[in-house]
Amino acid sequence: MENDYLSNLLGQIKNPEMKNVLQMMIEQQKQKAKNASRFPAITKEKAINDVKQCLEKIKGLREDVIQLNGRLHEMLDLQATIASALGACNCYGLNPFCDNCYGSGKPGTKPLNEEAFNTFVYPLIQKLSENIPEDPLKEFRIENPQNKNQPPPANS
Numbered sequence: 001m002e003n004d005y006l007s008n009l010l011g012q013i014k015n016p017e018m019k020n021v022l023q024m025m026i027e028q029q030k031q032k033a034k035n036a037s038r039f040p041a042i043t044k045e046k047a048i049n050d051v052k053q054c055l056e057k058i059k060g061l062r063e064d065v066i067q068l069n070g071r072l073h074e075m076l077d078l079q080a081t082i083a084s085a086l087g088a089c090n091c092y093g094l095n096p097f098c099d100n101c102y103g104s105g106k107p108g109t110k111p112l113n114e115e116a117f118n119t120f121v122y123p124l125i126q127k128l129s130e131n132i133p134e135d136p137l138k139e140f141r142i143e144n145p146q147n148k149n150q151p152p153p154a155n156s
């Protein structure tokens with residue numbers, strides 16, 4: 001609207017210097033209008049609403065981070081307990097840069113945590129043992145009267 005007025009005025013001015021100044025003003029107005037359309041006006045209410053929404057999202061993310069951090073610590077504790085059940089370093093000897101073992105802490109290289117062993121390892125050994133005959137070499141034992149003619153085991 002202001003541009004129409006200035007354009008109309010431009011037609012009436014004869015002085016070339018004044019015309020140039022007015023022409024520059026018209027260009028400035030056009031540029032201003034172009035920038036305004038690129039950045040639409042925002043109301044105070046919309047700005048407040050946007051900030052509230054951002055704060056809600058941040059609050060939700062913060063709660064997620066706290067929950068994940070708690071879960072991470074639970075997993076790290078469990079991981080350390082299982083490593084102790086195997087008599088291994090927490091890195092299981094897989095990390096040559098480990099500050100505790102320099103990669104030498106594979107299972108069986110540290111004292112066992114008996115409680116952890118009984119919780120996590122022993123049940124597996126029991127389960128695997130169910131399918132193994134009680135004593136596969138029983139028939140070769142010397143004290144077995146049925147097999148007195150069998151040769152004794154090499155190591156006795």
Ligand SMILES: [Zn+2]
Pocket residue numbers: 089090091092093094095098099100101102103104105
């Ligand atoms: Zn280690």
